[in-house]
Amino acid sequence: MTTTLSPERTAGPATARRSMQFILTTGLLPALLILMCVVFAIVEPRFVDGPNLLNVARQSVFLLLIAMGQMIVLINAQLDLSVGATVALTSVVVASVTAASSGGPESVLLGLGAGLLLGVVIGLLNGCIVAFWKVPSFMATLGSTSVLTGLALIISKGAPIIGLPMIFSDVLATSSVLGIPVPVLLGVVIAVGMGVFMSRTVPGRNMYAVGGNRTAALVAGINVKKTVILAFVLCSVLASLAGILLTARVGSGEASLGASFVMLSIAAAVLGGTSLFGGEGVLWRVVLGVLFLGVLSNGMNLLHVSSYIQELVIGIVLIAAVAAERLKRVA
Amino acid sequence: MTAANPLVAIRNVSKKFPGVTALSDVSFEIKRGEIHALMGENGAGKSTLIKILCGVHKATTGSVALDGAETVFDRPQDAEKGGIRTVFQELNIVPQLSVAENISLGSLPLKSGLVDRKKMLKRAADALSGLGAHLPLEARAGDLPRSSQQLIEIARALMGEARLLILDEPTASLGENESRQLMNIVTGLARRGVAILYVTHRMHEVEAIADRVSVLRDGKFIETLDAPMDEAVIVERMIGRPASSLYQHSRRDPGRELLTVSGLDSATLRDVSMSVRAGEVVGVAGLLGCGKSDLARACFGLHAIQDGGIELDGEQIAKPSPSGMLERGLVYYPSDRRTEGLVLGRPLFESMTMGSHGPAQISRKGFLRTQKESELAHSIAEELDLRPMQLDRVSGKFSGGNQQKAVLARGRLRLAKVHLFDEPTVGIDVGAKADVYRLIDNYADAGHGVVVISSDLTEIIGISDRVYVMREGRIAAHLAGSDITEENIARSFFAAAPA
Numbered sequence: 001m002t003t004t005l006s007p008e009r010t011a012g013p014a015t016a017r018r019s020m021q022f023i024l025t026t027g028l029l030p031a032l033l034i035l036m037c038v039v040f041a042i043v044e045p046r047f048v049d050g051p052n053l054l055n056v057a058r059q060s061v062f063l064l065l066i067a068m069g070q071m072i073v074l075i076n077a078q079l080d081l082s083v084g085a086t087v088a089l090t091s092v093v094v095a096s097v098t099a100a101s102s103g104g105p106e107s108v109l110l111g112l113g114a115g116l117l118l119g120v121v122i123g124l125l126n127g128c129i130v131a132f133w134k135v136p137s138f139m140a141t142l143g144s145t146s147v148l149t150g151l152a153l154i155i156s157k158g159a160p161i162i163g164l165p166m167i168f169s170d171v172l173a174t175s176s177v178l179g180i181p182v183p184v185l186l187g188v189v190i191a192v193g194m195g196v197f198m199s200r201t202v203p204g205r206n207m208y209a210v211g212g213n214r215t216a217a218l219v220a221g222i223n224v225k226k227t228v229i230l231a232f233v234l235c236s237v238l239a240s241l242a243g244i245l246l247t248a249r250v251g252s253g254e255a256s257l258g259a260s261f262v263m264l265s266i267a268a269a270v271l272g273g274t275s276l277f278g279g280e281g282v283l284w285r286v287v288l289g290v291l292f293l294g295v296l297s298n299g300m301n302l303l304h305v306s307s308y309i310q311e312l313v314i315g316i317v318l319i320a321a322v323a324a325e326r327l328k329r330v331a
Numbered sequence: 332m333t334a335a336n337p338l339v340a341i342r343n344v345s346k347k348f349p350g351v352t353a354l355s356d357v358s359f360e361i362k363r364g365e366i367h368a369l370m371g372e373n374g375a376g377k378s379t380l381i382k383i384l385c386g387v388h389k390a391t392t393g394s395v396a397l398d399g400a401e402t403v404f405d406r407p408q409d410a411e412k413g414g415i416r417t418v419f420q421e422l423n424i425v426p427q428l429s430v431a432e433n434i435s436l437g438s439l440p441l442k443s444g445l446v447d448r449k450k451m452l453k454r455a456a457d458a459l460s461g462l463g464a465h466l467p468l469e470a471r472a473g474d475l476p477r478s479s480q481q482l483i484e485i486a487r488a489l490m491g492e493a494r495l496l497i498l499d500e501p502t503a504s505l506g507e508n509e510s511r512q513l514m515n516i517v518t519g520l521a522r523r524g525v526a527i528l529y530v531t532h533r534m535h536e537v538e539a540i541a542d543r544v545s546v547l548r549d550g551k552f553i554e555t556l557d558a559p560m561d562e563a564v565i566v567e568r569m570i571g572r573p574a575s576s577l578y579q580h581s582r583r584d585p586g587r588e589l590l591t592v593s594g595l596d597s598a599t600l601r602d603v604s605m606s607v608r609a610g611e612v613v614g615v616a617g618l619l620g621c622g623k624s625d626l627a628r629a630c631f632g633l634h635a636i637q638d639g640g641i642e643l644d645g646e647q648i649a650k651p652s653p654s655g656m657l658e659r660g661l662v663y664y665p666s667d668r669r670t671e672g673l674v675l676g677r678p679l680f681e682s683m684t685m686g687s688h689g690p691a692q693i694s695r696k697g698f699l700r701t702q703k704e705s706e707l708a709h710s711i712a713e714e715l716d717l718r719p720m721q722l723d724r725v726s727g728k729f730s731g732g733n734q735q736k737a738v739l740a741r742g743r744l745r746l747a748k749v750h751l752f753d754e755p756t757v758g759i760d761v762g763a764k765a766d767v768y769r770l771i772d773n774y775a776d777a778g779h780g781v782v783v784i785s786s787d788l789t790e791i792i793g794i795s796d797r798v799y800v801m802r803e804g805r806i807a808a809h810l811a812g813s814d815i816t817e818e819n820i821a822r823s824f825f826a827a828a829p830a
Binding site for chain 2: 200201202203205206208209212213215216217218219220221222223275279280
């Protein structure tokens with residue numbers, strides 16, 4: 001007891017043990033991601049082509065945005081099943097608004113504004129239902145999924161909404177800055193911003209406390225309801241942004257967009273070590289989780305693996321990843 | 332009973348974990364049918380020793396002899412076969428199952444593949460009556476108070492042939508009355524020949540029931556003392572220095588009224604009035620379920636009020652909420668640190684500073700000043716003598732006393748003027764207790780108002796300037812000065828308030 005002031009870590013174990021320790025504590029994910037990249041590069045040299053890598057990044061941005069939002073909600077010990085429907089409704093609304101606009105540069109801002117505002121509204125609704133009515137988020141967002149999907153179908157009458165101004169797709173999908181596509185740039189900037197938010201701001205820190213022990217957070221004077229609502233708003237806004245970018249890329253408003261993001265966003269967050277029970281999760285690891293899924297899917301495409309088999313592989317990877325994490329913790 | 336060998340002989344047992352020696356060269360014996368108390372500060376190695384005895388850990392060196400025969404327990408089941416049963420502090424009860432089902436948990440009596448309910452009920456009834464306890468056999472275990480759940484666990488532990496029952500702080504979360512009941516049960520068991528290894532921090536329990544007490548300090552065996560025991564000697568052995576005075580209580584002149592509660596009514600409180608002045612330590616005593624904790628929680632906004640008024644430093648509070656009360660300078664320190672005080676899976680410093688970033692000025696415009704946060708957490712930890720000083724370790728890995736100190740940190744991070752301590756020393760060791768009393772005394776010296784809610788009578792008497800005694804949701808007595816005696820308080824627990 002008297003010598004405990006000197007930390008144990010000055011002991012200095014062997015390097016081999018240390019690197020093993022690194023893999024165990026930092027998770028298998030970085031190691032597996034590197035291994036997978038190496039394997040794909042050997043089996044299919046096209047994988048490491050510049051254009052292909054850029055393509056992986058471009059395709060991963062949508063999932064990245066949504067998975068970051070899902071991570072924030074999961075850290076609060078909640079779950080957002082409505083991210084897919086949010087993407088769909090955003091797509092339909094943004095397409096309707098911009099298609100009806102003049103088609104000038106302001107239509108880009110109009111589309112962005114409408115989409116993000118919609119995200120705020122959806123997030124507020126989800127958050128308030130969970131925080132004030134104490135509906136479990138699983139049920140609340142399952143319900144709002146249905147509502148949002150219904151709205152998207154009503155607005156679009158089940159058909160794609162076309163007639164978006166060219167400039168919308170030009171700016172938000174195809175243009176590049178310094179050779180980096182705008183969506184990728186946006187994704188990187190927002191990922192950095194979210195990383196700072198979660199680790200360096202009071203509301204971010206409060207989310208870990210609320211998710212880790214809601215009662216303790218309340219007793220310590222944290223506004224638990226406000227924190228949870230903020231998490232849902234951030235998640236929906238990120239999903240809406242993904243919906244806007246996806247709409248720009250597809251070039252039309254579709255009520256069928258985004259359904260797969262629900263499962264994939266949870267998968268990416270959990271692959272990145274986010275706890276399903278709240279209080280645990282680090283942003284950069286979720287980025288790795290997204291990249292892992294992105295690389296896996298891209299590699300399998302290059303190898304002409306059928307999409308049916310891809311589904312199967314992703315499911316197995318997800319279960320294996322979570323199981324590995326659990327077993328590691330038990331050991 | 333005449334066998335020459337002791338029931339359990341612990342010989343030169345050491346246990347090393349990577350980087351830490353938890354036990355070094357511990358030897359003592361446990362005789363048949365004795366109540367053997369095991370004492371020591373948190374971190375002294377009591378838990379490690381228990382875990383070796385019940386087969387969870389293996390000793391690095393040394394041996395354990397059962398009935399004179401050297402034994403190695405590879406698994407908890409081996410210890411169980413040897414007649415060693417353990418009831419840990421964390422109860423192992425399935426709240427959804429009935430009392431009888433919980434008692435037979437893991438060994439349900441079967442009849443042609445189905446549960447033999449009749450036998451199960453009989454078995455449970457026998458087990459409980461053997462303890463001299465009565466519980467509704469068909470009731471859901473989760474609906475019963477913790478003291479009853481503990482009896483379930485003890486009844487289960489005694490199934491089959493139990494020779495040594497290890498109780499790990501069995502009274503830590505029980506009130507005075509339940510504790511007394513449990514101690515009666517323990518003495519009854521010892522009379523039947525079951526040896527008891529009784530781990531506790533409560534000195535008066537040891538004085539009351541233990542035949543012998545073994546003291547550990549810093550992983551080393553210090554001494555085994557025989558009854559009758561002198562509290563001062565035990566404390567000295569535990570902390571390694573003379574126990575001058577555990578309680579700190581300076582003379583002060585109370586100032587203005589800081590907290591006034593008048594005519595408070597709620598689901599559990601009836602017309603409760605209380606006042607706390609600056610520079611005063613006010614004790615609130617009472618049995619479990621008398622509403623003393625709800626009184627503090629009502630003031631803090633955690634317990635809904637139906638009627639009555641709360642006034643904090645002259646300001647009438649219409650609807651208290653935790654964040655609002657903290658902003659106004661009233662801090663409540665919860666009794667259950669694990670469920671209400673800390674985020675167990677997160678680093679300890681986060682639990683220390685949570686909710687206090689603004690007031691402590693460790694954030695600027697919503698951004699954390701992490702460097703300053705860490706410095707502040709460390710300086711408070713040093714002031715409170717929090718050990719070990721690795722504040723980025725997860726909270727769950729710290730001992731009770733140090734977890735409590737982390738919760739107490741929030742009073743140092745903001746400008747507080749009223750402190751409500753709810754069972755501030757439950758389950759913490761003597762050293763940490765002294766630190767808590769020092770903190771409380773310092774607050775009062777600095778002109779703060781302090782309320783201490785406690786089931787520990789000696790503690791209430793030792794540190795309070797005035798004492799309210801509660802019974803069935805009402806203030807049963809209000810004592811000051813030389814009227815604060817154990818008899819007066821205990822009488823008010825049961826009898827009507829003296830006019």
